Amino acid sequence: MDGGPGAPASPPDATSPDAGPYQGYVYAYPHKTAYRPLDPRPPLAEVWAGEPVDRLFLYLHIPFCEMRCGFCNLFTRTGAPAELVDAYLGALERQAGAVRDALNAPRFVAAAIGGGTPTYLDAAELTRMFDLTERVMGADLRAVPMAVETSPATATADRLAVLAERGTTRISIGVQSFVDAEARAAVRPQRRQEVETALGRIREAGFETLNLDLIYGIDGQTEASWRYSLDAALAWKPEEIYLYPLYVRPLTGLGRRARDWDDHRLTLYRQGRDHLLAAGYEQISMRMFRLPGRSSPAEYSCQSDGMVGLGCGARSYTSHLHYSHEYAVGAGQVRAIIDDYVRLAPGEFAVANVGFRLDEEERRRRHLIQSLLQADGLDHAAYRARFGAGVEAHFGEELERLTAGGLLERDAPPPGGEGARPGRLRLTAEGLARSDAIGPALFSGRVRALMARYEGR
Numbered sequence: 001m002d003g004g005p006g007a008p009a010s011p012p013d014a015t016s017p018d019a020g021p022y023q024g025y026v027y028a029y030p031h032k033t034a035y036r037p038l039d040p041r042p043p044l045a046e047v048w049a050g051e052p053v054d055r056l057f058l059y060l061h062i063p064f065c066e067m068r069c070g071f072c073n074l075f076t077r078t079g080a081p082a083e084l085v086d087a088y089l090g091a092l093e094r095q096a097g098a099v100r101d102a103l104n105a106p107r108f109v110a111a112a113i114g115g116g117t118p119t120y121l122d123a124a125e126l127t128r129m130f131d132l133t134e135r136v137m138g139a140d141l142r143a144v145p146m147a148v149e150t151s152p153a154t155a156t157a158d159r160l161a162v163l164a165e166r167g168t169t170r171i172s173i174g175v176q177s178f179v180d181a182e183a184r185a186a187v188r189p190q191r192r193q194e195v196e197t198a199l200g201r202i203r204e205a206g207f208e209t210l211n212l213d214l215i216y217g218i219d220g221q222t223e224a225s226w227r228y229s230l231d232a233a234l235a236w237k238p239e240e241i242y243l244y245p246l247y248v249r250p251l252t253g254l255g256r257r258a259r260d261w262d263d264h265r266l267t268l269y270r271q272g273r274d275h276l277l278a279a280g281y282e283q284i285s286m287r288m289f290r291l292p293g294r295s296s297p298a299e300y301s302c303q304s305d306g307m308v309g310l311g312c313g314a315r316s317y318t319s320h321l322h323y324s325h326e327y328a329v330g331a332g333q334v335r336a337i338i339d340d341y342v343r344l345a346p347g348e349f350a351v352a353n354v355g356f357r358l359d360e361e362e363r364r365r366r367h368l369i370q371s372l373l374q375a376d377g378l379d380h381a382a383y384r385a386r387f388g389a390g391v392e393a394h395f396g397e398e399l400e401r402l403t404a405g406g407l408l409e410r411d412a413p414p415p416g417g418e419g420a421r422p423g424r425l426r427l428t429a430e431g432l433a434r435s436d437a438i439g440p441a442l443f444s445g446r447v448r449a450l451m452a453r454y455e456g457r
Helices: 082-102 123-137 157-165 180-185 192-205 223-234 258-278 331-341 346-350 360-372 380-387 391-404 429-433 435-441 445-453
Strands: 056-062 108-115 146-150 170-176 209-216 240-245 288-290 307-310 321-324 354-357 408-410 424-427
Touching: 056 123, 082 123, 082 307, 082 331, 082 346, 123 157, 123 307, 146 157, 157 192, 170 192, 170 240, 192 209, 209 223, 209 258, 223 258, 240 258, 258 288, 258 429, 360 380, 360 391, 360 424, 380 391, 391 408, 391 424, 424 429, 429 435
Parallel strands: 056 108, 056 307, 108 146, 146 170, 170 209, 209 240
Antiparallel strands: 240 288, 321 354, 408 424
């Protein structure tokens, strides 16, 4: 799940009592609204020259959904006809060929397929997608951890059979709420029985990891109804659960007063966190909770390793350049971008179009943000080894402000964990609760200015 607004033009003081805790979901740094057209457009062969390609993450973007939920700001379109899906897979194959030619014998150690909803594709289309990815990219998807997103309406037995046969290890399903009235309030017209049926099929298919997404802050949601959804999710014993705050303010009730809505979401977050910790889950980030004994792909590090994105909404990361195709959220603009993408000639995929160049300061800042927003925090030794100095030498003022505000501590156990962790800098329990304020507060002035000038589409 992607989303949340971008950071505001002026840096919020995450330690201020008046600072709202929900400034923006930092799922990547920099945010895509900081990307700009690259002129000249660099060839991918030059972009990837000298980059390590032996530990890459492969991401495929399928920009189609059966419906658009009221909280969604993903790059996706609804109701795509079969001929458009066919054309999209053709373009995906052309892009894969161009990317493969630009990289020197890439080795992929993890993969994910997101959207949109990848299982909007039927079983035959999913098979075609896997075939072209493995054949053209040379990726052995059965040999690496691979995550795929689905929805209650599209988690059909035939689709899930394809995912299981092709090596999917993690399936993520956006339930959002087990209360039908709350699902309707979030403009996600689904019934609990449909959700339960989909979850039963997923368990029958035998995936290693089931992840459930739940949302708090929905109009009309109470502490009792939130507990009901949490318990309904726990009944399936999912290996992972994500708790997302709603970012589209309701038009009634608490939504009329921003402070009341913030307080309500924080109350529900703390209730959900404590309930999952009591149920035996460990907290990985503000949003992610996981059963002990499971871990992320050991060979891949989001702070330092590269990512190859295929599809019109996918990003790619090298150490010096993050790039993608055009970005939009509005339905009309998204459709236009997809229509352009499916008509691109092979040579158009051999260059980077839109992106952000990272200098040394931005690379340090990205490492800081992506480490601090995880419960395990930042490893001092790893930071020094990579950047040649301690993190305090580069971000002392910001770190001191967070520490003084009770949001950051050194050599302490993560929330819900046991035992100190020497050599680590991590957010406190209250700091993690305010991750969506702390992350944007750590953005650079350059990124903030670019985001402020971005014209929404």
